[in-house]
Amino acid sequence: MPGAEPSTDGPLAVLDLAAIRRWAALTRSLLAARRTEIDALNVFPVPDGDTGTNLYLTFDGAAERTLGEVDVTTADRLLAVFARHLLWTARGNSGVILSQLARGLAEGCAGTPDIDARALAAGLRRAEVRARQAVADPQEGTILTVATAMADAAAHAVEDAGATVHAVARAAVEASRVALEHTPEQLEVLARAGVVDAGGAGLVALLECLEQVCAGHAGQTGAGASGRAARRRADPARPAPHGATPSHDDGATGRSTTPEFEVMYLLRDSDDAAVDVLRGRLVELGDSVLVVGADGEWNIHAHVDDAGAAVEAGIDAGRPHRVRITALTHARPERRSGRLTGAPGAAERHPAGIVACAAGQGLRALFEEVGALVVGSGPGRRASTGTLIDAIREQHERGAEGVIVLPNDGDTLLAAAAAVRAASDEGIESHLVHVRTAVQGLAALAVFEPAATAAANVLAMQAAASATRHGAVTVANRAALTSGGPCEEGDVLGVVDGDVVVVGTDQLSVTRDVVHRLLASGGELVTVVAGTGAPGGLVEAVTDEARRSHHGVEVSLVEGGQDVYPVLLGVE
Known part of the structure; x- marks a missing residue:
């Protein structure tokens, strides 16, 4: 939050109200600078990755709301107010998890008007707990893994006699960078796409800003180690661990069965x-x-x-x-x-x-x-x-x-x-x-x-x-590995239930393939939602494939007008 005077007197003994304001201002600035970079860290090479944008808009909106709070006079109270506003402005799953990280930090630091090393470590641990509680099935290789590394390192650092908030923050950010580097080893979907976890990269950026403030540096942070980690691409040839489960930045997975x-x-x-x-x-x-x-x-x-x-x-x-x-x-x-x-x-x-x-x-x-x-x-x-x-x-x-x-x-x-x-x-x-x-x-x-x-x-x-299987067709915005094979920028991608299964060059051909796969287990109605870039002859192609794959299937066209995905498909 702008307006606080910068401090350059060396490492801080505690995080006071002014320091928390500097941390918020620095984080807001860095997320704005890196939002596109974090957006590009997507588990599939399609242009709908917006984790960085969600994190920035969530944080920016909360900062604007918190600036209007005139009765906040202590660091712990400011954290509590900011956490409440983050939940209100949360966008996407990554924004909600960010709000829960902030909520946990505020809870761990409550009762300490000026936050010392021990309170900061307790807050980071509580933040990790709250983030994991936000999802039902936490998965490793996500922002949750980075949060655990952060909390563990902070707890270890505070065990040293005379530990400072800077020592705790430095340990947390260094551990989070290492954890981020290893996320592709924990999730096959990241290794295939050649990226680290986007949500984890956002958390590393936030911790970088905390370390900067605790060190007594209030200036703009550059593309340091976390920036390099965010840009790092995993080795496509490196095999993923046995049993790795594909996941998005929310750290959750779904089940395919429908309970009663x-x-x-x-x-x-x-x-x-x-x-x-x-x-x-x-x-x-x-x-x-x-x-x-x-x-x-x-x-x-x-x-x-x-x-x-x-x-x-x-x-x-x-x-x-x-x-x-x-x-x-x-x-x-x-x-x-x-x-x-x-x-x-x-x-x-x-x-x-x-x-x-x-x-x-x-x-x-x-x-x-x-x-x-x-x-x-x-x-x-x-x-x-x-x-x-x-x-x-x-x-x-x-x-x-x-x-x-x-x-x-x-x-x-x-x-x-x-x-x-x-x-x-x-x-x-x-x-x-x-x-x-x-x-x-x-x-x-x-x-x-x-x-x-x-x-x-x-x-x-x-x-x-729950009875509707879903698919989509889109265009790759960069070269990458997918579960359907390697693709280049401009290739057409067919998606079934969130997974890229077809890589081709013609939208109609890929659409036919996706329809065929969706109807493999039967169906009565195919719904086609045409986007702004939908190809000509779409309905005819889908109808022809539906009749060949499953006799008697009805095809319904909806002019959706959505961007990014020229074709959305559903089978009921």
């Missing part, structure tokens, strides 16, 4: 240890586990086959309340000619409203057709948590008794979940449908019944989304 029930509840009268046990138990029971908490209350979400066991696990951990259990098996209404049936009535109050993210004007129009409040969100411009909270509030003010949120993008999922929890805390009935692509969102929208309650709609919408 969705279980959601709030949890009180618990503690972090009990919640950790609960999280582990829910992961054993099913998938789509989300556990987010603050101020002594946690929001719990999971898809499981044994709903009773999921609730019992909550009883063991504390006091569950506002329990909602819905079945994830439901008959699908018919959809004809690509038109979505149903529209909200004219009554002032209605049972359910939708907040949906959309990346193109055509997609926006489809969601608005059933009364959804649409938030613009796409690669490079993800919706923030605060924007989604505002949209939920607006739908409630328009008369919706309950609000359903469709993120329609995997990198907006955590931000949407945080928005749903915040709105629920305000007393607004809010639900999240776990949809990672626009075609899953359209499938969910097709079964929306305006006359039904939000809870009943979530049941059908989640089932529809």
Whole structure:
């Protein structure tokens, strides 16, 4: 945050209010400078990598909000205020994880107006814990691995008698750089693409700025070791460790099966240890586990086959309340000619409203057709948590008794979940449908019944989304290795369920291949969402391939108008 006088009197004894302000200002500047570089660290060579942009916009927005806080007089209080604002401005999964890192740091440093070495080490450890709690299935080789190295090194450094905040910060940043260098050895998807983890690179940049401030240097940090680490490309020939799991910067993986029930509840009268046990138990029971908490209350979400066991696990951990259990098996209404049936009535109050993210004007129009409040969100411009909270509030003010949120993008999922929890805390009935692509969102929208309650709609919408396989076609923006083989800039890439499986030169040929793969296990409806760069003859090519692959398949065209992906595909 600009405005603080720089200090160049040598290493600091403590981090006071002015030092925290210098750290924030320096981080804001460095993330702005490196956002494009971090964006390029993508697990696939497609131009939708926006981790650096998400981190910068999250941090920049929080800095602007925190500048208006005039009653903050201590370093620990400033950290707490900043962490709260980071959650509000969080964009993408990386932004949400950043907010949780900040939250943990503030908790670890609470009660120390001027932060000394021991408090700083405690804060960095708490930050690592909070970051891991943000995702249900933490994976190594991500920002979480870098955070663990940071916390371990800080804890070791503070064991030395007379350790200073500079010693702790230096140990943390050095360990984080080493951990970042080794992320491709832990995730095969990073090794194939020849990059280190993007979220981890952002965390290293933040720690670099901390070390600069603790050293007494308030000037602009350059492209030092973390910059070199961020630009480093993994050796494509180096094999990944056995069992490595592909992952994005959120450190989470998904499961392909669909459990029978969705279980959601709030949890009180618990503690972090009990919640950790609960999280582990829910992961054993099913998938789509989300556990987010603050101020002594946690929001719990999971898809499981044994709903009773999921609730019992909550009883063991504390006091569950506002329990909602819905079945994830439901008959699908018919959809004809690509038109979505149903529209909200004219009554002032209605049972359910939708907040949906959309990346193109055509997609926006489809969601608005059933009364959804649409938030613009796409690669490079993800919706923030605060924007989604505002949209939920607006739908409630328009008369919706309950609000359903469709993120329609995997990198907006955590931000949407945080928005749903915040709105629920305000007393607004809010639900999240776990949809990672626009075609899953359209499938969910097709079964929306305006006359039904939000809870009943979530049941059908989640089932529809989960039953939709998805693919895409895009163009590589650089040379790299993919799971479909090596590619060069300008090559056409076919994506199935988030993984590059085809590398070609012709968009129509690649689209045919993706459709063939999606229909390999059957299907009744192929939805084609055409983007701004969609090739001519797209519908004819898809229809021809669909009929050859699976007789009787219906093809529906949607003019989505989205950038980056000329073709999005869904099979129901």
